[in-house]
Amino acid sequence: MNFATLDRILQEAVPTVAPAVVCRVEQAGQLLYEGCYGWLNPMLKTQPVTPETLFDLASLTKLFTATACLRLHDAGKLALDQPLARWLPAFAGERPIGETEDPLEKVVQPPHPRWADKGPVDATTVTLRQLLTHTSGLPAWRSVYLACGPAPARGPAHRAEILRRQQAGLQALVQYPFAYPPGQSYLYSDIGLMLLGMALARCNDDVSLAETLAEWVMEPLGLQACFNPPVILWDQVAPTEYCPWRERRLRGEVHDENGAGLGGIAGHAGLFGTGADLCRLGRLYLAGGEGLLQPETVAESCRVQVEVDEPGAPLRTRLHAEPAAAIRRGLGWMLRSGAEPSCSLAFGPRSFGHTGFTGTSLWCDPDRELAVALLTNRVYHGRDPAAITRLRPAVHEAVIAALS
Numbered sequence: 001m002n003f004a005t006l007d008r009i010l011q012e013a014v015p016t017v018a019p020a021v022v023c024r025v026e027q028a029g030q031l032l033y034e035g036c037y038g039w040l041n042p043m044l045k046t047q048p049v050t051p052e053t054l055f056d057l058a059s060l061t062k063l064f065t066a067t068a069c070l071r072l073h074d075a076g077k078l079a080l081d082q083p084l085a086r087w088l089p090a091f092a093g094e095r096p097i098g099e100t101e102d103p104l105e106k107v108v109q110p111p112h113p114r115w116a117d118k119g120p121v122d123a124t125t126v127t128l129r130q131l132l133t134h135t136s137g138l139p140a141w142r143s144v145y146l147a148c149g150p151a152p153a154r155g156p157a158h159r160a161e162i163l164r165r166q167q168a169g170l171q172a173l174v175q176y177p178f179a180y181p182p183g184q185s186y187l188y189s190d191i192g193l194m195l196l197g198m199a200l201a202r203c204n205d206d207v208s209l210a211e212t213l214a215e216w217v218m219e220p221l222g223l224q225a226c227f228n229p230p231v232i233l234w235d236q237v238a239p240t241e242y243c244p245w246r247e248r249r250l251r252g253e254v255h256d257e258n259g260a261g262l263g264g265i266a267g268h269a270g271l272f273g274t275g276a277d278l279c280r281l282g283r284l285y286l287a288g289g290e291g292l293l294q295p296e297t298v299a300e301s302c303r304v305q306v307e308v309d310e311p312g313a314p315l316r317t318r319l320h321a322e323p324a325a326a327i328r329r330g331l332g333w334m335l336r337s338g339a340e341p342s343c344s345l346a347f348g349p350r351s352f353g354h355t356g357f358t359g360t361s362l363w364c365d366p367d368r369e370l371a372v373a374l375l376t377n378r379v380y381h382g383r384d385p386a387a388i389t390r391l392r393p394a395v396h397e398a399v400i401a402a403l404s
Helices: 004-013 058-074 128-133 159-173 190-203 209-221 231-236 257-261 275-286 295-301 386-403
Strands: 020-027 030-041 046-048 271-273 306-308 327-329 352-356 360-365 370-376
Touching (some): 020 386, 058 128, 058 275, 058 352, 128 190, 159 190, 190 209, 275 295, 275 370
Antiparallel strands (some): 030 046, 352 360, 360 370
């Protein structure tokens, strides 16, 4: 195996794509490659990136939330087709189909014309399965953080402050209009995963999702991934963007505003972790559950649950074995889809993974028993996705070329 091309691609990504980059490649649980590039202080070129560098995982947090949900399902503590309102009673009731909000521009948008007159929606019909497949009807994003209080101060938050923010966030989350009727379309929804995380904590009688993930995911898998890393670890954390709301560059604090508003603990974003953490999670699924998940649950999570030609379009009623649709989802997982997937077409058609807004990703190819974690802090430079969109498939193509 020759990883020279991959090494060159990653070296050239610093600092133009991101000032800090880690790529880890495992096959059948064996480490084949781990490259670390760049600096945690790119201005002074000090604190070189190492395998222990913690990155803001952004939406890869959703995979840990989904895994906890599936483990609780296998333990008989919940059912995937249960209503969300079973665990969050305040979510029940009728709500209109109404305005949504663009997650990047944070501007209010009218409902999609296809669904505008299809309300009201009975929120009691929304299930945990629909949250996992992003077919719940909930909007992609809303400015939840504005309902949670002022911008959080730098440094560790008191437990009481985190709980206050979580409660204020929940009050806002259960009132937003829907974007479409549940089960009729697909829209990738941070809102849905925030609510799922809160429901799992209630199901497990925990104060917050942090305790739930620790019990059902982190400790059984031996992971160091965590919410709100302690101050003593901040020197190991890759910094992200300057945040106008918080008026500082972020390091050791979640980049996502809604995650920060909720006290740093949320089902959609907030975890910090390493490449080893991500590959270990991938191996759980590649190895059929390892006794922590039922093999049938693993197979169902990586099977096509949803196909759609574009966000907001009606769901396809006949699912395909090949990745023909522009968007295909499992339970929590993205599945390789469309003509230009972020894992590249070099990865097999049964591949599953996820991406994170800060420049992170995990992709697994079950036919090769392969897991590839790519961690960057690309938002250090801002939110333009063009560079990371080019880097991701190039990295995965180079990995497959090295294995060949």
